[in-house]
Amino acid sequence: MRGPAGGRHVRIIDISQRLDASTPLWPGEPALVVSHHARISETCSVNVGAVHMALHSGTHADAPFHYDVAGQSSAETALEPYIGRCVVVDVRRCAGSAVDVGDIDWSTLAAAAAPRVLLRTYEGFPHAAWDAGFRAVSAEVIRRLAGLGVVLVGTDAASLDPQDSKTMEAHHAVRAADMRILEGLVLDGVAAGVYELIALPLPLAGADASPVRAVLREIAA
Numbered sequence: 030m031r032g033p034a035g036g037r038h039v040r041i042i043d044i045s046q047r048l049d050a051s052t053p054l055w056p057g058e059p060a061l062v063v064s065h066h067a068r069i070s071e072t073c074s075v076n077v078g079a080v081h082m083a084l085h086s087g088t089h090a091d092a093p094f095h096y097d098v099a100g101q102s103s104a105e106t107a108l109e110p111y112i113g114r115c116v117v118v119d120v121r122r123c124a125g126s127a128v129d130v131g132d133i134d135w136s137t138l139a140a141a142a143a144p145r146v147l148l149r150t151y152e153g154f155p156h157a158a159w160d161a162g163f164r165a166v167s168a169e170v171i172r173r174l175a176g177l178g179v180v181l182v183g184t185d186a187a188s189l190d191p192q193d194s195k196t197m198e199a200h201h202a203v204r205a206a207d208m209r210i211l212e213g214l215v216l217d218g219v220a221a222g223v224y225e226l227i228a229l230p231l232p233l234a235g236a237d238a239s240p241v242r243a244v245l246r247e248i249a250a
């Protein structure tokens with residue numbers, strides 16, 4: 030297929046939440062506001078806006094600093110984990126409050142030989158309201174993924190750990206293996222399988238997370 034720019038292109042699947050005033054936010058987080066401080070008028074030639082948002086709003090990458098006082102900020106993290114071969118794993122049938130080792134087909138996952146793993150827990154992403162009952166991921170799953178050489182784990186849930194977690198076991202398993210995290214992905218309609226992932230955090234100095242525009246590209250067979 031020929032794209033608008035004339036080159037060959039493969040289909041891009043946007044797996045990012047739209048960011049607006051109705052984007053569901055972690056309880057207590059400040060409202061997401063895009064404001065306009067200059068408007069096109071007789072005296073101004075352009076529209077210019079500003080955004081105020083929590084760093085864990087919508088689809089985002091946690092920086093190591095989020096769960097490690099000595100960890101890197103979004104500006105410091107290497108980008109390699111956020112671009113490249115990934116596998117989308119369907120764990121919608123998972124019945125418990127967290128994705129457990131028994132919910133994953135490990136032989137299929139190992140055969141995919143993908144260093145990035147995205148977990149689809151939702152039948153349909155809860156765009157309309159915050160879902161306090163999102164499915165977490167067990168620390169044992171994180172350790173098994175790390176053992177397979179996985180460098181990034183992503184989820185369509187709001188966090189790897191339950192909303193009321195005090196221990197953050199999955200995040201700490203990620204820290205122990207120096208993996209990276211994507212949260213709040215939108216995987217509705219995305220078939221399980223291998224894709225190319227692109228989801229780059231912004232170089233925000235001192236930040237514990239960054240919004241990302243996450244996309245999958247189909248890999249030509």
Ligand SMILES: Nc1ccccc1C(=O)C[C@H](N)C(=O)O
Pocket residue numbers: 055058083085091095187188189190212
């Ligand atoms: N905003 C928060 C306020 C308090 C505690 C956690 C959060 C989070 O955003 C959690 C998150 N998305 C995570 O990285 O697991």
Ligand SMILES: [Zn+2]
Pocket residue numbers: 085089090091187188212238
């Ligand atoms: Zn987060």
Ligand SMILES: [Zn+2]
Pocket residue numbers: 091188189200210212
């Ligand atoms: Zn997190």
